[in-house]
Amino acid sequence: MKANKDIFRIIPFLYVIIGPIWIIGTDYLLSISNLSAEKELFVDKCKGMLFVMLTAVLLFVLIKNLRDSKQIEEEKVKLSLLIDAMPDFVSFKDGEGRWLQINKFGAELFELDGIDYKGKTDKEMAEYTDFYRDALKYCIATDEEAWKAGKISRCEEAIPLRDGSAKFFDSLKVPIFNTDGSRKGLVAIGRDITSLKEAESKLRQSEKMSALGELAAGIVHEIRNPLAIIRGYMQMSQAKKINLDEHMDILVEEINRINRIVNELLMIAKPTDIILANQKVNTIVSEVVQLFSIEASQQSKRINVIDLEQFNTYCNEHKLKQVFINILKNALEAISPNGEVNITVYEKNEEHFAIKFEDNGCGMEEADLHHMGDPFYSLKENGIGLGMTVSYSIIEAHKGSIQIASQVNVGTSVEILLPKSKNIPVENVC
Structure with missing residues (x-):
């Protein structure tokens, strides 16, 4: 567009310069020549025709560029109408972050109707409004993130409204670079997702x-x-x-x-505060097993403890013991006489260790596994269905997790993962 405007200025200027030079120059050359009258007349006609042809070429170039410029202007108008009709926020900025154009939706959103925003940065625009100052300054940060990423970036932005509510936008920032890698422009498109939120x-x-x-x-x-x-x-x-x-x-x-x-x-x-302290988990497991050892022996059931390694973790001894008691009790109730429960303490990975309870009892259906931990869901005839719910809550408070696997008539495995002492700070966990 800028090139077309330059041509419009250059062509008349060239015509004014070349025309007199051509006429005066050719007349002077004819006057000093020794041509006959017929030849001089012929040359005079030729120079007139050449001048007409030159004029025609200049006019053709001028008209062609005028027509192209008009088409470009028409396309620009169509594009502006299309962008203004979009229900999304659309804005264009140059490589320095100066606003070039914003669609009607965006202008109404930021209350820019009647304000000359072109050529101004977000920081400069923030001075025009106290209400949208923070939102505009936030745009500076997200724009810079898009430039640094060097590719299309996506973020969620909230724009406050004067009625106390806010509009939420799923924003795309598209950075455009020159061939030398310098910043050329930035296109921002924000889809209004307020109704979705x-x-x-x-x-x-x-x-x-x-x-x-x-x-x-x-x-x-x-x-x-x-x-x-x-x-x-x-x-x-x-x-x-x-x-x-x-x-x-x-x-x-x-x-x-x-x-x-x-x-x-x-x-x-409403769980109470859980005070954590550095404890030996193997000792806690042994104490829980001791609580059930006599009862298990009387029922001809075996509890085997395999300590592969000794582990410490920051925990609440009472709460952790409550989890182990609940799981071991479930395992003992699931096995028949001569059945057994194996408890293994071992390293899971660099950050966690595991306590696994394995029984060779009746097992559970796959559908029942998905409900483990749901309040009031129990497979026992007189079960309350809160034991595993509480256990999940306690282990989660200890920054750990519970994983359960089971197979009907084969048995059940409950693996508790806990962080090693060095991987969790001492603190009160609510």
């Missing part, structure tokens, strides 16, 4: 309410059963059908059952 928020809220509903249903189911038993004994006592004192142990057990459910729910919903 709102839909995601509503979906998350819906999922939370659904989970809350399932949890409430589980609580009602688990507490209703012992309450029904207590109520039944109380009614029978009122009707003088039984002596309540003779069944007091059953009532106390059912009340304790309700109390356990409430305590475990409180642990999940």
